[in-house]
Amino acid sequence: MNARVTDYDVLRVFCGPRGGHGNTLAVVRDGTRMPERDDRQAFAAQLGFSETVFVDDPERGVIDIYTPGARLPFAGYPCVGTAWLLDVPELVTPAGVVGARLDGEFSWIEARPEWAPARTLRQYGSAAEVDALKVPSPGEWLYAWAWQDEAAGRVRARAFPGRGDGIEEDEATGAAALLLTHQLGRALNITQGAGSQILTAPQPEGWVEVGGRVFLEH
Incomplete structure (x- = not known):
């Protein structure tokens, strides 16, 4: 594992009306510093969050999502949180292109059930x-x-x-x-x-x- 990758943001996504609760998400903004899938999987397991996102291109919104035990082509709360953090109009996932928008206090994504x-x-x-x-x-x-x-x-x-x-x-x-x-x-x-x-x-x-x-x- 690339030991240099230590910086990551921690978000809470889908918080309640007063800002509490929400699911905790880790986002590695410079995912290119850890390009190998095995290293990413090990890092996600080490952090222990439900999901960890690696951003491979912040301008285009290209992301890679992991649970502690598997890589996911798409996941909902990681996309909502990462779109908010990067402030981009879309995210590129292995499953497809996810639309994104901000509306007041809410961050929205648009995706397909399949x-x-x-x-x-x-x-x-x-x-x-x-x-x-x-x-x-x-x-x-x-x-x-x-x-x-x-x-x-x-x-x-x-x-x-x-x-x-x-x-x-x-x-x-x-x-x-x-x-x-x-x-x-x-x-x-x-x-x-x-x-x-x-x-x-x-x-x-x-x-x-x-x-x-x-x-x-x-």
Whole structure:
């Protein structure tokens, strides 16, 4: 591993209305200093965040995304956070070109549901049932959700990656929110984890927008 790569930004993505919660993300702005995939994977595992992003071209928005145990062609909250940090109109991922925009306090991306990794979307009868769930054994990637207010599009959700890589529950998950929005065909206001907020909206031709607040930790 290239020992020179020590500088990275830490963001919280999909924060709640008062700035709390959100899923923690590491962004290595100068990814070219660590070009090898094996080194990137090892560094992501060393940091231990749900995802770590390596920026290969900050002007064009070319990025490479890793969990502690795998490389991802696309992921939601890393794209939302990195687009906000770089202030670019689009991101180039292995899955495709992700549109990006800022709207007041919210950072938005536009992506396609087929880019998202497979998730089990399981509906429960109430938000209380979702709140009461225990972390399942490693296996399927489970997105547990229930309506808080169906008429208003308000959802309660929790995410259990089930990868066995030390991340038992994701605080906020953009790709799963994208898939749920595509499945339901409507805009959603999702409260996930301990209090993170994810906003979504279907777009023409199968695209979906996913947005939230981003804060720079350091």
